[in-house]
Amino acid sequence: MDEIPLLRKCLGLLYSLVCYLFSMLVLxxxxxxxxxxxxxxxxxxxxxxxxxxxxxxxMLLISLFALQHSGMARKGFKQFWLQWVAAPIERATYVLCSSLALSLMFLLWQPIPLPLWDVQAQPARGLIEAVYWLGWIIVVLATFLLSHFELFGLKQALAAFRPHPGEASAFKTPWLYQLVRHPLYLGFVMSFWATPHMTVGHLLFAGVSTLYILMGTLLEEKDLVQLFGEQYRQYQRKVGMLLPFVGRR
Known part of the structure; x- marks a missing residue:
């Protein structure tokens, strides 16, 4: 009888690992x-x-990702979702759905190649590309500053092997999180806009995605206030949301 739960835990870990690797490829x-x-x-x-x-x-493709990404992250949906998905693989399943939604956008995206600007001269082009790569570095670094493997669902699958449940997430603000409350989203916005060759299609993606990030950030902040209470409210008063000193409450 004991082998069945262990087998399920191993399968859950394998499933979470596959979801993680797929999400890294999509990213x-x-x-x-x-x-x-x-x-x-x-x-x-x-x-x-x-x-x-x-x-x-x-617009439909971006909205589909936005609805999935924000909708499945809400507390009410998670309570409903956990009736059908085991808790150790819930986060990995969320990551898988996000990766599939992004993959669909890559596949079906319709280019609008009309150029708006095309920077060829140096050093301007090099500076723009440097900002682009800096944005992605911030994205990756921000995940590791908190808990990269928890964010992508591996930590939850490993926790199922422990005899006692782990402690609740503690509120912490390492390094970049002392400059802005959401460095992960800041990195994405930087990468979306920093291009030496901006087309109408790219502008549509960058503009709509930035709007979604702003809306999604506000929803996430409501959840964080519910989770951490006055501790997070004090953090909001001291640190800007996406830019240093901008968006403090």
Missing amino acids: AYFVGFIGPPDVPKDINSGPPTAWYFAVPIN
Whole structure:
């Protein structure tokens, strides 16, 4: 009888590991989708579609990811979701759904290649590309400053092997989190906008995605206030939301 729970735990860990590796591949492709590295299909490649078809399709793709990413993160949905998904693999399943939603966007994205600016002169082009890569460095670093493997669901799957449940998440603000409350989102916004070759399609992606990040951040902050209470309210008063000293309450 004891072997069945152990088998389920091992399968859960294997499932979480597969979800993690898939999410890393999708994130790596994301870097090339909007930036310098070559990928099979980027934000400007593919046969162009009439803008009045491309815009609603792209808006739908971004909205689909936004609804999945924010909706599944809400406390009410998690309570419902846990009736069907075991707690140790709940986070990994969320990460898998996010990765699939992003993959769908990569696959179906309709390019609108009309250029808005194209910076070729140095050092301006080099500076823009440096900001782009700095944004991705901040994204990766921000995940490790808190708990990279918890964020992607591996820690929860490993915790199932422990005889006693782990302690509740403690409130902490390491390094970058003392400059802005959401350095992960700041890094994404930097990478979305820092391009030497801006097209209408890229602008649509950057603008709508930034708007989603702002809305999603406000929803996340409500959850964090509920979780940490006055401790997080004091943090809001001292540290800006996405920019240092901007957005303090």
